[in-house]
Amino acid sequence: MKAGLYISEKNVIVGSLEKPTLNQGEALIKVSAAGICGTDMMIYFGKHPRAKAPLAMGHEFSGVIEEINGESTFKLGDRIVVEPTISCGKCDACLSGNSHVCKTLGLIGIDFHGGFAEYVTVPLHRLHKIPETLSDDHAALAEPVAVGIHTVRRSNMKVGDTVVVLGAGPIGLLIALTAKIAGADKIYISDISPYRLGKAEELGFIALNGNEVDVVKEVMEATNGVGADVVFEVAGNNLTANQMIHACRTQGQIVVVSVYKQPPTIDLAAMHFRELSLTTTRCYSHSDFATAVSMMASGKIDVTPFISHQLSLDEIEKGFQLMMNPDESLKILILPNK
Ligand SMILES: NC(=O)c1ccc[n+]([C@@H]2O[C@H](COP(=O)([O-])OP(=O)(O)OC[C@H]3O[C@@H](n4cnc5c(N)ncnc54)[C@H](O)[C@@H]3O)[C@@H](O)[C@H]2O)c1
Ligand SMILES: [Zn+2]
Ligand SMILES: [Zn+2]
Incomplete structure (x- = not known):
């Protein structure tokens, strides 16, 4: 499958990765839209301590479930947005209900392949269903809204x-x-x-x-x-x-x-x-993320003015160039399957 890959400092290419296979408890997501964020820029500049090349970045993304491995209330074809935080479940923060400040907090798109690809696998417990009134493009902004x-x-x-x-x-x-x-x-x-x-x-x-x-x-x-x-x-x-x-x-x-x-x-x-x-402050809790989805769906938070560009995966390098100039861009969405 096609993926936008971080290769080395200031080098992002359109390359290919094996289409991922599912582990127990995961879903295969066909990515609809993925936002470029300042953290992706940090990776792009070779300044992120955890990101290892080659990496499909992108932690702000929505998509459609194509396969499920495990028990779940989600169905094939469901439109979802991903809460990208991955916590250990064992440290003091996790055990006291604050997994967003987990001692070893990881992020899909930094520690694992993310949304700048046609497909990505995501643990089922990291998915939020997108309500009918919310588009996939807007839902991709649930993460920064959260x-x-x-x-x-x-x-x-x-x-x-x-x-x-x-x-x-x-x-x-x-x-x-x-x-x-x-x-x-x-x-x-x-x-x-x-x-x-x-x-x-x-x-x-x-x-x-x-x-x-x-x-x-x-x-x-x-x-x-x-x-x-x-x-x-x-x-x-x-x-x-x-x-x-x-x-x-x-x-x-x-x-x-x-x-x-x-x-x-x-x-x-x-x-x-x-x-x-x-x-x-750091990130968001599961409840903050659910609230973000709900407030976007009800129209209380409208992200239309935030989206400055929508680009195909082939144009990912252009997206990173645009991100370097705050006077030209705000939120840039990559649409990997368009
Ligand atoms: N706490 C968290 O969980 C969390 C989550 C996301 C982002 N962040 C951080 O929040 C910050 C903002 O994120 P963003 O994605 O909006 O980044 P951004 O770089 O797009 O926004 C920063 C803005 O500050 C402006 N700026 C620069 N110098 C300024 C000055 N002297 N006075 C006023 N404005 C100035 C820039 O023009 C830019 O518009 C970043 O540091 C990012 O790492 C934190
Ligand atoms: Zn981000
Ligand atoms: Zn933890």
Whole structure:
């Protein structure tokens, strides 16, 4: 079968893999749509510690069940979306019901072949059925939507709060969208890409261009010198890791979502004098993922504005090129069977 394969640093090719055979408890999925994510870019740049070439990347994907090996409530032909986390079931986090922070958490598309291929095998317990009202293309975004839901659920955000989101990438925008649904009053979102700031405005947020204005000053002026109730850091650099502290109100909350390429240097003293609390987030729970599917199906979360490109598997290299320019792309879907 055809697969988009990571071969070596900055080298993704359209190659072939043996069509996978099923182990007990697995389903064979014919992939409909798979999103390219920042983590795939990390693999592409040869910077991911676990990814081993040749690898079909892609952990945000939907498809159709072609074969099942084992007892299941799923049927052949069911449309499904994959929750790609694979936990050990034995560590303290797993045993206390928090398998998303498993000590050895793995991901389909990093530790195993993923969705940039015509077919992939997936454990049956990682599948969510796609409701009738949700398309396969949109369902492929359930994973990043679940990140947004998990992040807002981990925050103390309350109805009427002023929220700042630093970074208007797919994850920042989805957090802002979830915060809006959860009742935030004013939502400020910063970026340095005019295209992404335009998306933010389209979605009803107050856009701040970090190249043109002092983001902290703007937030302070807009809140009468008070600061935001909750700041989400989703841009992942040293500058924004410091803005998060100074844009937050006394006794407010900072939520770090970013995965930093280099550890940032931040001023803890500026946090402690104002009793700021800091929360970090990772992935999503099974329930967050199910909620993502449900809220997309009900239309509460519409991902239409997030999809900037839909490409065939043959165009995968172009997808990775487009991802390098935030001013040209947001969420790129690979459609392996089109
Ligand atoms: N916690 C988790 O489980 C989880 C899940 C997914 C992604 N992430 C992380 O979240 C972050 C965002 O993910 P994404 O997919 O949206 O990435 P992305 O790279 O598309 O988005 C980051 C955005 O930050 C913007 N940016 C860069 N410098 C900036 C600045 N000085 N001020 C404001 N904005 C700036 C970029 O233009 C870009 O739009 C990444 O660090 C990613 O690794 C974490
Ligand atoms: Zn991802
Ligand atoms: Zn575990």
